[in-house]
Amino acid sequence: MTAVSSLVNEAFRPAFHYASKDTWLNDPNGLIFHDGTYHLYYQNNPFGNVWGNMSWGHATSTDLVTWTEQPVAIACDESEDIFSGSIVWDEYNTSGLGGPLAAPLVAIYTSAFKEDSPHYGHQAQSLAWSTDGGYTWTKYHANPVLERESANFRDPKVFRYSGPRGSYWVMVAVEAHDYTVVLYRSDDLKTWEYLSSFGPANGTGGVWECPDLFPLPLDGNEDNIKWVLTVNLNPGGPNGGSAGQYFVGDFDGVRFSSETTVTEGLQDPARLSEYLWLDWGRDYYAAVSFNNVPDGRRLMIGWMNNWQYSNDIPTSPWRGPMSLVREVSLVSFNAQIRLRQRPVWEANADPGRTVSYTGLDLDAGLHPVEGGTAVQVIEATFVPGSAEEFGLMIRGNGDDGTRIGIRPGEGRLTVDRTTSGNTDFHEDFSSIDSAPLQPTGGSYDLRIFVDHCSVEIFAQDGQVTMTELIFPDPENVGLALYASGGTVKASSLTLTTLD
Template sequence: MTAVSSPVSEAFRPAIHYACKNTWLNDPNGLIFHDGTYHLYYQNNPFGNIWGNMSWGHATSTDLLNWIEQPVAIACDESEDIFSGSIVWDQYNTSGFGGQHTAPLVAIYTSLFKKDSPHYGRQAQSLAWSTDGGYSWTKYHENPVLDRKSANFRDPKVFRYSGPRGSYWVMVAVEAHDHTVVLYRSDDLKTWEYLSSFGPANATGGVWECPDLFPLPLDGNEDNIKWVLTVNLHPGGPNGGSAGQYFVGHFDGVTFTAASTVTDGLQDPARMDEYLWLDWGRDYYAAVSFNNVPDGRRLMIGWMNNWQYGNEIPTSPWRSPMSLVREVSLVSSNGQPRLSQRPVWEDPGSDTGTVSYTGLDVDGFHPVEGGAAVQLIEATFVPGSAEEFGLVIRGNGAEGTKIGIRPADGRLAVDRTMSGNTDFHETFPSIDSAPLQAPGGTYDLRIFVDHCSVEIFAQNGQVTMTELIFPDPESISVSVYASEGTATVSSLKLTTLP
């Protein structure tokens, strides 16, 4: 049964992020652009607002900002739950699922087989197809198409590879408990041949899930293509619980080789800052990219929650939002390739006001005008003598979320211990941090604030932190501060969003 909403919990419903109307969601699945529409499928419990009855929910958008919830796309049944996966446009009907003039969409998903199935206890890969643009789906009668007789083989991301070895489908999946990414190839999406494996490497403090593999030009140079392998894990994140990491290297159509790894095998807690994290916050997980995006753009979205407390966040009847969609690129940083992430965002043209400041010298705690429950904050700080400086958002004097920079430590920190409702789970009130440097001498932050979240993009998106917060609806003040010294806010712009 779906939970009954209350005025307080419904007040947390996001304004600029996607959430279901009255059910649970988690990992994004089947992300694809097709016939002018972006399709977001996701793990969904159609019958309640906690995890269970895994099916594929569905939402659509033409601009990646405004989403329309659609009926459940692929439903669980008595023999299987529908776990994570991906969708491809089978342009040349290699699968044979299309008609004479119709190229099908094909979903490749993990079947979690139940007691009523002869495959009970296994996770294996299955197919479904659509010939109406992704709104109705038919399961393949010979599922599963790839079975390793494993209880933890899941989360296939499939894409079309074309290179010196030919053109074929590639599947990237995981053996979750082995901390291993496994790669397969196919000509028809039905018959799969093993290619290679990658891992364990770097962060292995929890199961590996939801991998992705894609090419990106380094610094925009199409003659210098690198491949990025992402893999999510829980627990084992840099600030506790769920997180995603990535590797940069080479893929030759058979094997992914990382340019370098920090550790092989066991995770080293002393070297967490050396691992490459998709996001340093507590609430960005299972991030994967869209297939078939025009102009070769690489767009990603993640689940904005954490398995430590995901079922218990204080919202109803819905539970769990998605992050903003991010465009990722590969840039050189200190001579090494690193991801840069920018939110896909266009000024909606109907904001209710912008307040700007320049040249604010800060010593202590100073409220500013322009605070709102939903807003974009753009700030540039110049360090002075202060040990820490930054912003307090969604405040009211008694509560607030502190976003601080500690230049001597080279850290960005988010303190949500006084952010509002924090007592629903013992691990939620936290002070989370990420390494942050300012080679040019200034710190640039772009912060998206919503009713229950804050997404921070620092230094042109080379460091990101995503955190859920649950403040009082009336807590909308913004303040700047500097502790144990002074700092300068060279520019500050606060834009209220509808």
């Protein structure tokens, strides 16, 4: 690679999303808040910027916006790769892995065993522990602690359950090729007892991975608790490739039961848009939540990429960013239950410089607006008129750019990245993607986070989200409003440039 092309690719490094310094990353792992610090572990190749040599990378933050890369936490070796998993704070040392003065952090991860292991060909669950706050780790001598003699048993999310049946650890993992979530319980994190299974259901167009299970109050009512099961799948997303889905229901300490299942068994392609998706964009995968967050908040983060083209995105020396952290809640909407996702941002980020517009009446065509930059937050409210489609073109040059549009007649939000910049690095990248979207009170509200290589869209206060990678010319920072086939009113437009 020439020095010039390297500089161009490095220009895509995100300003307010996490990416490693010079290596590959994918799924977030081991998310936990401990002793005032948020810990983000992740699938990492310490030796290159394509998938391989899976280990746990590590980054820390006190505000969920600014991250500090740490040394590799749990490394692969000659007998195993370290696949996805989770971390718990074993406050009462149920595992016996802590010291007399330090309750341990315990990582539960998938061992992908190699030829040098007697478990070669299997995936099983193993432990490592830390007594220095998550910076150095020791693998448990009796690994694995849970083996099903399966080649695709992976991605354990562990949490502490307390309910009518008692208090114990619960593991949620997957038999990936069976489209099945499997649940286990333990008193000590070492010995596990099978509880139940869930699936196949809804999206089954690809393997199931990276599950999560957690309670949330519906509409903030602590007397009405629902449980949310998230499952990521690849491929099979609503716009192709990788995606995450969720189910809402109940968990009684043994079994999860869903109230939102559309398709029992394998998916019906004709009903794909009826399933509940964490994000409708092409680039939000393996999303899981943080353990031990204060005040019971449920915070999630995902890998901002898609397995269709993840090894080929034009960045160097790093490859693969994370999404923004999102706080999720359960809300009622049109007699249905939905996850609302809001970026964790306002209290922690530099407010930057703001430009505001109001009452913009637009006829058909492209209408440039002053204030577009490569790194900014855009807040827009549209009142539909006669236009068949309307919205914004970001990171443009007057002719090309990324179009974020609303088609009221179809009830769809769209992202068109066919002329967004570098799209020919992989045949699957160029796309026009869409999500269902309905107005609230007669208007459409968009909150858009634009970074050097991505756009994250939160529509109608986070009831619909779309996340997409883009690779525009670094010089293309133009912003425009547009309408097609008629008129529209942009009742407000606020542009915040981030430093």
